[in-house]
Amino acid sequence: MKIEKPKGTRDFYPEDMAWQNYITDAWRRVSIRHGFEEVDGPIFEKLDLYKVKSGDGIVSELFSFRRENGSTDFALRPEFTPTLARMVADRANSLPKPIKWFTIPNLCRAERPQRGRLREFLQWNVDLLGLESELADAETILVAIDFLSELGVTPEHVRVKISHRDVVKNILITLGVPEDKILDAFNLLDRRDKMESEDFEKAAMALGLDEHRVQRFQEACRSRYRTGSLGSLCKAIGMPETDVKELQELDDKLHDLGIAEWCEYDLGIVRGLAYYTGVVYEIHESSGAERALAGGGRYDNLINLFGGPKTPAVGFGMGDVVLSNLLRDKGLIPDHIGHRPDIYVLAVSDLGAKKVLPLVADLRAKGLHARFSYKTTKNMGRLLKEAVGASSRYALILDDAPESGQLKNLDTQEQVEVRLDEVAKTLHDAV
Amino acid sequence: MKIEKPKGTRDFYPEDMAWQNYITDAWRRVSIRHGFEEVDGPIFEKLDLYKVKSGDGIVSELFSFRRENGSTDFALRPEFTPTLARMVADRANSLPKPIKWFTIPNLCRAERPQRGRLREFLQWNVDLLGLESELADAETILVAIDFLSELGVTPEHVRVKISHRDVVKNILITLGVPEDKILDAFNLLDRRDKMESEDFEKAAMALGLDEHRVQRFQEACRSRYRTGSLGSLCKAIGMPETDVKELQELDDKLHDLGIAEWCEYDLGIVRGLAYYTGVVYEIHESSGAERALAGGGRYDNLINLFGGPKTPAVGFGMGDVVLSNLLRDKGLIPDHIGHRPDIYVLAVSDLGAKKVLPLVADLRAKGLHARFSYKTTKNMGRLLKEAVGASSRYALILDDAPESGQLKNLDTQEQVEVRLDEVAKTLHDAV
Incomplete structure (x- = not known):
């Protein structure tokens, strides 16, 4: 119909x-x-x-x-x-x-x-x-x-x-x-x-x-x-x-x-x-x-x-x-007019996956535009590609490390280790 | 009707x-x-x-x-x-x-x-x-x-x-x-x-x-x-x-x-x-x-x-x-929900009045929320009252000085002399 x-x-x-x-x-x-x-x-x-x-x-x-x-x-x-x-x-x-x-x-x-x-x-x-x-x-x-x-x-x-x-x-x-x-x-x-x-x-x-x-x-x-x-x-x-x-x-x-x-x-x-x-x-x-x-x-x-x-x-x-x-x-169309995510949270291990939802909920409650992948893959390359495809500024990669992750700036490719309870502060300072 | x-x-x-x-x-x-x-x-x-x-x-x-x-x-x-x-x-x-x-x-x-x-x-x-x-x-x-x-x-x-x-x-x-x-x-x-x-x-x-x-x-x-x-x-x-x-x-x-x-x-x-x-x-x-x-x-x-x-x-x-x-x-109403003007441009002399419109147009084109008084009065007290009534952050007072004015922070009452061609920059840095 x-x-x-x-x-x-x-x-x-x-x-x-x-x-x-x-x-x-x-x-x-x-x-x-x-x-x-x-x-x-x-x-x-x-x-x-x-x-x-x-x-x-x-x-x-x-x-x-x-x-x-x-x-x-x-x-x-x-x-x-x-x-x-x-x-x-x-x-x-x-x-x-x-x-x-x-x-x-x-x-x-x-x-x-x-x-x-x-x-x-x-x-x-x-x-x-x-x-x-x-x-x-x-x-x-x-x-x-x-x-x-x-x-x-x-x-x-x-x-x-x-x-x-x-x-x-x-x-x-x-x-x-x-x-x-x-x-x-x-x-x-x-x-x-x-x-x-x-x-x-x-x-x-x-x-x-x-x-x-x-x-x-x-x-x-x-x-x-x-x-x-x-x-x-x-x-x-x-x-x-x-x-x-x-x-x-x-x-x-x-x-x-x-x-x-x-x-x-x-x-x-x-x-x-x-x-x-x-x-x-x-x-x-x-x-x-x-x-x-x-x-x-x-x-x-x-x-x-x-x-x-x-x-x-x-x-x-x-x-x-x-x-x-x-x-x-007149060709007056800007290159990017959508909303860029601040961060994409990606799990590359089963233990990492358990941390995704609590972290994403916390980041959003703190005012950050946070996304995650709905795919079940743990392949870092595929996950990063999804984050880049969404124009995210950062990706946070979660593995078995209990209290930290890798924070990657997707514009500069710079990557640093960051404590999970400091991600929000780090991003607020940066974006 | x-x-x-x-x-x-x-x-x-x-x-x-x-x-x-x-x-x-x-x-x-x-x-x-x-x-x-x-x-x-x-x-x-x-x-x-x-x-x-x-x-x-x-x-x-x-x-x-x-x-x-x-x-x-x-x-x-x-x-x-x-x-x-x-x-x-x-x-x-x-x-x-x-x-x-x-x-x-x-x-x-x-x-x-x-x-x-x-x-x-x-x-x-x-x-x-x-x-x-x-x-x-x-x-x-x-x-x-x-x-x-x-x-x-x-x-x-x-x-x-x-x-x-x-x-x-x-x-x-x-x-x-x-x-x-x-x-x-x-x-x-x-x-x-x-x-x-x-x-x-x-x-x-x-x-x-x-x-x-x-x-x-x-x-x-x-x-x-x-x-x-x-x-x-x-x-x-x-x-x-x-x-x-x-x-x-x-x-x-x-x-x-x-x-x-x-x-x-x-x-x-x-x-x-x-x-x-x-x-x-x-x-x-x-x-x-x-x-x-x-x-x-x-x-x-x-x-x-x-x-x-x-x-x-x-x-x-x-x-x-x-x-x-x-x-x-539940009493969950914030104190202020409108848009505060960044600046109110006020003329306290005839010479000052001539500078209002060009300056206001320039400040607005530079992204600042700039207002002025539509009244013909030159009385500083009355003009400042209007600016305060509109919740403006700053007032700029224009008199006969050819290239400067008095910039008054309406929250702190602090007042400084500022060159007219630097008002926009000063405000962008401050607000």
Whole structure:
């Protein structure tokens, strides 16, 4: 009787899990050193929670369910932000500000599985709430860059593409897009890389743009500007510099934090979700061929929408699937990512064998990663091979000597005699 | 607009998450040092996977769902063992033996929430497959005890109650329970602590036991025997010692591993699930007042049932909810379980303020947990109070001095002048 796992989900065998932990450990480690605290919520929520900010349209992308004889619809979480907004709104008055939270939830979306997109995946979320200053936006970008940098990614591999919804909105209005079509235009912009250019032009015209203006719209989306050059951007789009004040403040902070070289302005970035209110950004592999590595921005109205007080907020999400593709494609895979045993206890005589279990139990209780061979062989060569195969740092060879054994460093091949009651101390000093 | 979280689920605010991580970090750390490797699987599986070993009866306890226009039923995982069996069966020939796996899945059950039982919870699973010897059973018990011991639990706090399905079955058959009612009798035994004694007697009689035999049945279930005293157990239940051969071998291993004092034999333990085949055990708080902390046993037929070769297997699960109750009730809560910042960078002048962001970004990139105050105050007392409030190890005070600051150890109050480009090195040496 064979039953397959669900389409678009993954089994994590030890080697897969070691890779997953390599990423999640780094997410966690970097978040913590940037002063973010970990949170989490339920794997499923009431379906209504996801309708608050995304409307009914999101329902078809969710795994939703209802208990037999129940009256409430639930859904597996497709994103963490609604849960975060609910949690912040619930304790808005008692939480110290700014709120700096991160989380590493598994998320489920009922989409067609394809490269970079699965039905269940992990997503690192970093959010900073309660701070008006663009320092908040800059700090979320900083933690993303520090993480990528920690794993060997460089500014040549990726670009942080920054935009601002109000700036794009101003351009669109100048070009003649009516106020009530702005969200439609954002959605169109967000999907433009996945569309044929004919379809894009047709859709743009439906928003009220003539052929000439579609052209200018396209140009505005395609142009990129280095950090420190917002003046040129304003000149190119015919906008006074006072209209990009928030981007200028962000620009200053990116320089202060030493990460300006990773970033550029790209007015084609708007993010699809309705709730973003200001700065938005995405991190892309430099060639632009892959899905975004991460995406985020300001959502200053969301806590309010979930019943809390108006609260400035900014954050991003980074999934594990596109990230893993990037690290593999760029050859950024470390040689060893599992856990090395500290010691392998090996018996080469029957008397030695009697000492294995008490010793191993004692070493483990003292915090050492201790293994032994389950084979019945007393052949030292075969036993050592097993220890080396498991990447153990040391082997302890037990023979008929009543109170000592041979401790062999498997990296250097050095071997010393050691009293059995001093093995733990010797290893603690050495590893 | 307020939407509550689903009944029986939990939000993990930073202090809750720190506690959760305190437990999961210890589960992971102890598993690894006992030579177990981490695995995981999908949060949902095909519903049929859960019917293989538990029949249709389990469906009402599951959160199950079907995609609109889809034909497959899915369910949130209520336990990990079916996923593990599927994964092992899939790669039965290529996986090196013995297989030593652990996992820390979140599980979902559609039960009525009550003390010790939620609708979503974490469960530590430890499984050892491919080893016939009772050493396998003993090693899974060892890792559970080493974990409890690591968190301050002692043999006075808990008992590991061990039984064997064949031994209990023999008693039941001797008392007159027909072969085809044995599983019903196991289920009855498993539920006896939650039943009125009258109901228990009535149910026992329905299995073919008269009043006198119900009495003897009860006695057999209530008696407990210390490790090392299987002879007395055999005498009491009128069974030759050859019939408890496997328990005797387990007993020897428990002594070898130094954990016999934590364990006792309790023939009232049978576990409710149909798939256990030999040794079964549960860990209980000593008074017996709470739900089991952990439960497990042999399931030598399960991999076979999932399409793999016949494979000896043993494992247990330990949930986070009952465990947390135990640790709280016994006062086993450490003083500090969060992450202490290494350093808080504080500016007491405008010139100092300009140096904060570049320095903080640099310290974080060098692996240090560095924070700063988001307040605009330059009042040293207030700033230091914030750093102390966050449990920071050090504070760095920046004034108009161009290339240095005052580094203050917040534990000892010692303060030294330090060059800004040497802060990272000084801290790395110190923390």
